[in-house]
Amino acid sequence: MTPTDEELVASYRAGVEAAADELVRRHATSLGRFLYGSGAPAAELDDLVQEAFFRAFRGLDGWRGEASFRSWLYRIGTNLNRDRFRRQKGRQMVPIEDQEIPDHADPEGEAGANEMETRLLDELERLPRLQREVFLLRAQQGLEYDQICATLGTTPGAARVHYHHAVKRLKEAVG
Amino acid sequence: MTPCERLSERMPAMAAGADWTPDEAAHLASCPDCAAEWRLVKAAAGVGGKLPAVDPARISARVRARLAAEPANESTVIPIRSARRGRWLMGLAAAAVLVLAVRAVVRPPAPVDPGLAAPTGTVLSELEELSSNELESVLGDWDEEQVGTPAAGVPGLSDLSADELERVLRSWET
Numbered sequence: 459m460t461p462t463d464e465e466l467v468a469s470y471r472a473g474v475e476a477a478a479d480e481l482v483r484r485h486a487t488s489l490g491r492f493l494y495g496s497g498a499p500a501a502e503l504d505d506l507v508q509e510a511f512f513r514a515f516r517g518l519d520g521w522r523g524e525a526s527f528r529s530w531l532y533r534i535g536t537n538l539n540r541d542r543f544r545r546q547k548g549r550q551m552v553p554i555e556d557q558e559i560p561d562h563a564d565p566e567g568e569a570g571a572n573e574m575e576t577r578l579l580d581e582l583e584r585l586p587r588l589q590r591e592v593f594l595l596r597a598q599q600g601l602e603y604d605q606i607c608a609t610l611g612t613t614p615g616a617a618r619v620h621y622h623h624a625v626k627r628l629k630e631a632v633g
Numbered sequence: 634m635t636p637c638e639r640l641s642e643r644m645p646a647m648a649a650g651a652d653w654t655p656d657e658a659a660h661l662a663s664c665p666d667c668a669a670e671w672r673l674v675k676a677a678a679g680v681g682g683k684l685p686a687v688d689p690a691r692i693s694a695r696v697r698a699r700l701a702a703e704p705a706n707e708s709t710v711i712p713i714r715s716a717r718r719g720r721w722l723m724g725l726a727a728a729a730v731l732v733l734a735v736r737a738v739v740r741p742p743a744p745v746d747p748g749l750a751a752p753t754g755t756v757l758s759e760l761e762e763l764s765s766n767e768l769e770s771v772l773g774d775w776d777e778e779q780v781g782t783p784a785a786g787v788p789g790l791s792d793l794s795a796d797e798l799e800r801v802l803r804s805w806e807t
């Protein structure tokens with residue numbers, strides 16, 4: 459039988475290092491896609507995903523299993539991505555209207571994506587950060603609202619509101 | 634729950650490959666709103682799908698090497714339960730830095746300033762009236778202003794590490 463993430467975490471903590479490989483194999487690609495949709499440039503995904511796993515494994519003592527391992531990992535990845543924006547904002551003197559807008563001038567990343575996906579990616583950049591993250595966790599990652607709450611530290615009601623606001627704005631913009 | 638809400642609930646699972654029931658398919662065909670949302674969800678499910686793949690084998694090799702080299706360190710951990718409090722603290726710390734920044738602009742810094750507690754207390758009680766979303770937007774607006782007007786010598790939130798923010802906060806909790 460396939461072990462759950464939580465069983466793999468327990469194995470890893472008991473010294474089975476291969477359990478960590480399996481957790482990375484399960485979640486690295488989808489975490490990378492989530493971070494990309496959230497505005498991380500394709501060229502930085504590898505480093506961000508690596509850092510998220512490193513911190514997740516090293517910080518397992520702080521996890522205590524209240525949320526799924528995936529929520530824990532995505533929370534760390536989300537925080538790393540937000541920090542990346544803040545650092546970028548501190549470095550570049552960008553106009554106010556461009557604040558919090560991710561850096562997607564990224565031809566490599568968008569190559570091959572269909573037109574609807576490309577337009578959606580552009581419009582996601584214009585959403586408030588929480589709306590963008592909730593929408594992606596739900597629509598791209600297929601998470602239930604309680605998992606979204608555990609990931610973003612919000613409430614189920616707020617997550618639904620963010621999702622519906624995002625859908626409304628994206629419908630108007632992308633159609 | 635309306636038929637549209639029920640359909641919305643099912644969309645992520647559908648995007649992952651499940652099938653609509655005949656009733657759901659009929660609703661989708663006749664409801665432009667649901668059809669538009671479904672197009673969005675399908676497009677979202679494809680976002681990043683054509684990226685040069687993140688290589689899990691390379692990532693685990695690097696992560697394991699780093700874990701072996703750098704032992705666990707509790708202070709880098711952000712426990713799930715403290716996340717909301719963390720955001721609240723960030724808001725308060727932003728207010729603290731704002732107070733300090735305003736005072737630095739209004740008059741030259743003095744080595745000891747017994748008057749600091751009064752304006753800080755006012756900001757604190759106003760902050761407590763705000764929801765976490767409002768706090769976050771206050772913090773966001775203020776952070777953006779700092780980027781736009783980096784007055785020399787005035788501390789900016791983005792200049793502080795999480796530890797420094799915590800210290801600012803603790804300094805006026807006591």
Ligand SMILES: [Zn+2]
Pocket residue numbers: 636637638640660664666667668
């Ligand atoms: Zn409908």
